[in-house]
Amino acid sequence: MKALHTLSLLSLAILLSACGGGREPETTPQAVRDLVTAMHDQGGSAGPNRRAQAQTAVGAKELLDWAEYRYAESFPKGPASISLDYQGVTYTVRAYPNGNYLGVTEDGGIYGLGPFTNNNLRGFGRIADYVSQIQADSCYVYPDTCPTNPPNNTLNGCTMAASDALKLGNRLKLEYTVSTTGDAASTGQYTLDTLVAQHTPFAGSSAVQSTYTLxxxxxxAGVTTLSTIAGKDYAQEAAYGLILNLGDEVESDIRTPQGNLQSTVRTVYAPAYLNSEFTLLPGQSLTRTVGARVTSSSVINGVPTQATERDQSHTETVTYELRENISVLGRSYDSCRYRETRANSNEVTTTWYLYGKGIPVRTRVVGSGSEELTELKSGSLNGTPL
Structure with missing residues (x-):
């Protein structure tokens, strides 16, 4: 969290606690007036001129509600928000019984004051810095308005916790066989090499970047297609060991005897979404809509096409069917079987995840008159065979 050298509405919380009102009364102690003036001056020339930013889905109320969920010990639920005007600018403050104050400036600055800051005024960035986390935790903050089957509070054991999965330096190497039946019957083999590489910004949020090559x-029908895909996934650690998916960047190079297709695609999830399917118990389902802003461009046989930018979304239902032992290409795996369907599609995807790791060992996609089967031939995590 970064301290901002701007006016803090939390300095005004002192005024509120001293006076108990939403606007500064004439009886405000001079020391409080002096402090407010000093904090206002700290904002420089921007202080008196700051105004609210464009309205978004996350504002002062959502930020403060989320802070009470995430940091309940410091900000116990209960206090109402107090709106305070000072020199023509509106501030929103919540004063807590433990002496802590939290508030938001009209343009989205966040400040805290009280025992949790050693009674020193401290900035905690801006609302925009927390939007993806606030949206990801919305089911916990507002359970009554959450979509069907909100996530449970804990992982179900089918995958790794975010702190382990997103640990820098993690290296995953997997080799898969792929076969399809139907009119486009084919066979193939692919190698996936993934590395949790670094902390880096993505779409205005801090993220952990994982790089991979497939x-x-x-x-x-006797025709061979060669594929090379280089990608970057972006994610954050969320509550209860979950992973918040922010988006990805993918460069593909597909070569056939008929020609060559190269493409670049950038996907930003809007909003970012959790891997909440790994909180389900056997027999439970969740339904979610995944939206994204997708920017893409391609080159076909050396000729570039016009770049496009569009919004996409789909609604999917994911069911954790059961935990079972399966045999894949002669190897036995303890797995969690999941089933996924999408609205307006007749395809059914069944995936068996390696218990405790969340790595697919088998995936079957069944559609109209066709089936695709992907199976793990070999794999290792940080050099240790799976």
Whole structure:
């Protein structure tokens, strides 16, 4: 969290606690007046001129409600927000019984004051810095308005906790066989090499970047297609060990005897979403809508096409069916079986995840007259075989 060298409405919380009102009364002690003036001056020339930013889905109320959920010990639920005007600018403050204050400036600055800051005024960035986290935790903050089947509070054991999965330096190497039946019957083999690489910004949020390469070939009707895909996934650690998916960037190079397709796609989830399916118990389901802003461009046989930017979304239902032992290409795995369907699609995807790791060991996609089967041939995590 970064301290901002601007006016803090939390300095005004002192005024509120001293006076008990929403506007400064004439009886305000001179020491409080002096402090407010000093804090106002700290904002420099921008202080008196700051105004509210454009309205977004996350404002002062949502930020303060979320802080009470995430940091309940410092900000116990209960106090109402108090709106205070000072020199023509509106501030929103909540004063807590433990002596802590939290508030938001009209343009989205966040400040705290009280025992949790050693009674020193401290800035905690801006609302925009927390939007993805606030949206990801919305089911916990406002359970009554959450969509069907909100996530449970804990992981179900089918995958790694975010702190382990997103640990820098993690290296995952997997080799898969792929076969399809139907009119476009084919066979192929692919290698996936993934590294949790670094902390970096993405779409205005802090993120953990994982890089990967997926390379291999498939053959259908005697024609072989070569594929090389280089990608970057962006995510954050969320509450209860969950992962908040922010988006990805993918560069693909597909080569066939008929020609070559190269493409670049950037996806920003709007909003970011949690891997909440890994909180389900056997037999439970969740339904969610995943929205994204997608920017793409391509080059076909050396000729670039016009870049596009569009909003996309789909609604999916994910069910944790059961935990079972399965045999894949001669190897036995303890797995969690999940089933996924999408609205307006007749495809059914069944995935078996390695228990405790969340790595797919088998995926079956069944559609109209076709089936695609992907199976793990070999794999290792940080050099240790799976």
């Amino acid at each position: 390379s291999g070939s498939s053959t259908a």
